[in-house]
Amino acid sequence: MALGPEDCARYVELAGGRVVSPGDEFDVFVLGDEEGYPFFETVDTVLSALCHKLDRGEEAHLILPNPDLIYPKDSQSFGFTGGSIALMFEAALKQRYPNRGDLYFARLGKPHNAMFSEALQRSGSKNMVMIGDQLATDIRGANNFGLDSVLISSSATAPQMAEMPKELRPTHLLRALVFSKRPAVGL
Numbered sequence: 001m002a003l004g005p006e007d008c009a010r011y012v013e014l015a016g017g018r019v020v021s022p023g024d025e026f027d028v029f030v031l032g033d034e035e036g037y038p039f040f041e042t043v044d045t046v047l048s049a050l051c052h053k054l055d056r057g058e059e060a061h062l063i064l065p066n067p068d069l070i071y072p073k074d075s076q077s078f079g080f081t082g083g084s085i086a087l088m089f090e091a092a093l094k095q096r097y098p099n100r101g102d103l104y105f106a107r108l109g110k111p112h113n114a115m116f117s118e119a120l121q122r123s124g125s126k127n128m129v130m131i132g133d134q135l136a137t138d139i140r141g142a143n144n145f146g147l148d149s150v151l152i153s154s155s156a157t158a159p160q161m162a163e164m165p166k167e168l169r170p171t172h173l174l175r176a177l178v179f180s181k182r183p184a185v186g187l
């Protein structure tokens with residue numbers, strides 16, 4: 001089962017999985033994003049299916065590709081992401097199954113090294129930079145892996161550079177990242 005927009009389901013299928021509806025039987029629960037489904041109805045259905053599965057003594061694998069907690073919707077507002085929803089599921093499971101220490105999401109994305117290691121393997125060089133909008137995931141991950149990092153400062157985190165721990169301090173700051181629809185010339 002995968003919660004998120006169409007690209008989340010596509011990634012699951014590319015990895016060899018088969019996506020099922022939230023109330024159907026599943027082995028793996030991939031929490032991709034907060035969009036692409038009616039939120040309250042769907043998370044209630046998934047929580048119920050997950051509890052029924054666990055009550056029967058079956059295993060459920062919980063996967064979180066991106067552990068970010070919030071994201072900038074625009075310059076004045078923010079939204080919750082899959083990381084926040086995963087915390088909600090984990091808290092509910094901990095309350096229902098207090099003696100189970102294994103009911104948590106495997107966090108695959110930044111700041112964990114696996115993603116950066118794959119980028120290094122594909123590029124063949126550490127001569128790269130991580131551009132992101134999250135101190136706790138994007139910048140921390142790059143810094144811990146030994147890469148330069150760029151924080152887009154109009155984002156979900158407003159840094160106070162002097163007070164920031166070294167692992168969260170970006171190499172560079174950008175006020176914004178603007179994409180042009182014009183094709184690049186001479187490339």
